[in-house]
Amino acid sequence: MAKIIGAVVVDEEKCKGCNVCVNECIHDVLALHKEVNSYGYHYSYMKNSDKCIGCANCGLVCPDTCITIYRAKV
Amino acid sequence: MELIDIIKQENIVYKKSKVLNDVVMHYCPGCSHGTVQKVIAELIEELDLQERAIGVAPVGCSVFIYNYIEVDWQEAAHGRAPAVATGISRLNPDKFVFTYQGDGDLASIGSGETLHACNRGENILIIFINNGIYGMTGGQMAPTTIEGMVTSTTPFGRNAELNGHPLKITELIAKLPGTSYVTRQSVHTAAAVRKCKKAIKKGIQNVLEKKGTSFVEVVSTCNSGWKMTPVAANKWMEENMFPFYPLGDLKDDIKDEPASKN
Amino acid sequence: MGELRLMKGNEVLAEAAIRCGCDGYFGYPITPQSEVMETLMASEPWNTTGMVVLQAESEVAVINMVYGAAGSGKKVMASSSGPGISLMSEGISYIAGAELPCLIVNVQRGGPGLGTIQPSQADYFQAVKGGGHGDYKMIVLAPASVQEMNDFVDLGFELAFKYRNPAMILTDGAIGQMMEKVELSDYKPRNTVDEIEKIAGNWATTGKKPGNRRNVVTSLELDSARMEENNLRFQQKYKKMEEEECRFEEILCSDAEYVIVAYGTSSRVCQKSLEIARSKGFKVGLLRPITLFPFPKKAIAKLAEKVKGFLSVEMNAGQMIEDIKMSVYEAGKNVRIEHFGRMGGIIPTPGEVVDELEQKFS
Structure with missing residues (x-):
C-alpha cells in the first residue's frame, strides 16, 4: 500500500507565532521554534517532519497564510 | 524519501491564493480576520471573480482589508458599507459586490443600513465578523458583547440592566424577506474553515444568481481585546460564544434547488 | 430651441x-x-x-x-x-x-x-x-x-x-x-461602459483589469506626511476652482454708487428693488453670485474701488456678508458693508430692501 508523505513549509518571516497551527495539528508535526524571526516572533516549523501526512489543516487555520503544504505518495 | 523530494511544485496541495497579495497583514497574531480574508480571496480566485468583484471595506480593524485582497475596493464610513454597496450594486448589476464588516460597524452604528439593505434584498454578500468587542479602538463593549464579558467599557462584565442586551442581529436579518441565505460560521478549526468557505461560496453564488442578500456571520476571536492567547481565545469562544451564537444556517431559501456547477 | x-x-x-x-x-x-x-x-x-x-x-x-x-x-x-x-x-x-x-x-x-x-x-x-x-x-x-x-x-x-x-x-x-x-435641455445619452473606463478607469471601482493596478476608493491615509500631501492637492484644486469657475451676474453696476449683493430668491427680489431705488434717484446696482464657492471676490473687489457701500441681502442672519467683507478686506479697500436679512421662512419684499438701503446709506 502506498504511503502518503507530507511536508509543511512556513514562511518564517510572515509567521506571527500565534500557535493556532501547532494546536490544530493532530499529528504533532509542528511546534514554535525557539529562535525568533526579524519581527521577534517564534515561528512555526516542522519539529517532527516524518509524521506529516499533508492534511493541510495547519494551512487552513493559518490567519497569515504563511504555510504551503506538499503531499506525495511513495 | 527526503523532504527535498516532496517539496516540489507538483506536490503542492495548499498554498496562498493569487488574489491575496504579499503584504503582511496588520492583524494581531491569531486574529480571525486573516483567516476569513484568506478564504474570501481563495473563493474570488476559484470562482474567477477578480475582475467582477468590488469589495466595500468597513471602519474597524479590518479597514485595511483593501490592502490585502487584490480586487477593486471602496472604503466606507463607519457602518455605511451596506449603503455604499447598494449604490455600487444598483448601478453596476454585472459586478459582484460584497461588504466585510465587524460587529461595531454592522450591528451598532450601521444597524439601520444593514437591516434596510437586507430587507430590500440588495444583491450583495455581507460578511459579518462578530468577535464581541471593538478591537481597533482598544477593546470596548460591542453590541454583540455577551453578558458577563469583560471589556474596557464593561470592566466588571456586561450587565444587561446597565449596558443593555447583546444583539443577535443575524437572527433579525434571517427574518427579512430580502435575504435568501443567512448563516453563522466560525474559522477556529480546519473543519470550521472548510464549512465557512462553503457557506461564503454559497453566498457568492446566490448574489451572482440575483437571489437577494446573502449574510454570513463568522463568530470570531479578538485575542488581544479579550486578553488571551490565540489558542485560549478559540477555546473561550467555543465555550462562551457558541452557546449564545450557535453555528449553522439560520435561513436557506434555496437549498432545494440543484447546486450550481461552480 | x-x-x-x-x-x-x-x-x-x-x-x-x-x-x-x-x-x-x-x-x-x-x-x-x-x-x-x-x-x-x-x-x-x-x-x-x-x-x-x-x-x-x-x-x-x-x-x-x-x-x-x-x-x-x-x-x-x-x-x-x-x-x-x-x-x-x-x-x-x-x-x-x-x-x-x-x-x-x-x-x-x-x-x-x-x-x-x-x-x-x-x-x-x-x-x-x-x-x-x-x-x-x-x-x-x-x-x-x-x-x-x-x-x-x-x-x-x-x-x-x-x-x-x-x-x-x-x-x-x-x-x-x-x-x-x-x-429643457436636449437628451444626452448616459456614459457607456467604455466611456466610463476612459473618464474614470484610473480611479473608479470598475473592476480590476488583468495586469492593471487595482483601484481603491478611500479617504484614509494614516501616514501624516502623505495625508498632508493629499490636503495640499485638494487645496490646489480649490484654488483652481477659484481661478477658473467663478460665475456671477452684474445688473446696473456700471454707474452704481451702492451695490446689493444677493443670490437665488433674494436676488430676484432685489432686481425689483433696483427699479424702485433708481426711480427715487438712488444709483443702485446688483451683483448676483452664481457660484457661491468660488465666491466672486474679484468682482466685489473691483466694485469696492468705486462704490460707497454694499448691502448683502440674504434670507438669513448674515452669512454671505462675511465673504463680501473678506473680499473687500483682501483687496485692501475700506467700504461700508451692511446686511439685511429676513429669517424664519420670510422672503424680503423689494420695498423693504429699498428702505434698508435708504436707512443705512443716506
Missing part, C-alpha cells in the same frame, strides 16, 4: 437629471423638495435611459449610496433640504476626501433644527464653508430661476467630473416650488 414647458423648480431638477444622462438618483422625502423624487419615480427613467432611482431609508444612507455609485465612476445625484443635508455632511466629507464627483441639491428651508418648511438661505455657511469635517470645499451653484434649475444640473455634473469633487446646487423652497417657463 429646446422643449418649452411650464414646470416647478423641483420637477425640473428631476427632468434635467434624466436628460443630462444621470446614472442614478438616491433620495429621502423632505419638504420642500419631495417633488424631485416623486417626478423621477413617475417618469420611470429606468425604462428609458436606464437611470436608477432609489428611495433610501435615510439621508445618511442616501449619501453613502451616492458615495458608492460615484466611486464606480457613475453620474449620480441626491437632493434634500437642510436637516437632510446635515445628515449627509459626513458622507459629503468622505466624497470630497476620496475625490469623487457627484451632484447634491439643497432646496433650503428655515432652520435651525426642524425650523420651518418655508424658504430660507440659512445653509450658506454649511454649503460654502464645508459642513462636514475636514478641510474641503464644494462647488456651489445658486440658481435664481427655474431655468437655472435646469441648466445647473448639467453644469454641476460637468464641474464635479472636471474636478472630481462634489458639486452642490444651493437653492431654496421658493424656487423649488415655483412654476416658470423653462426650456
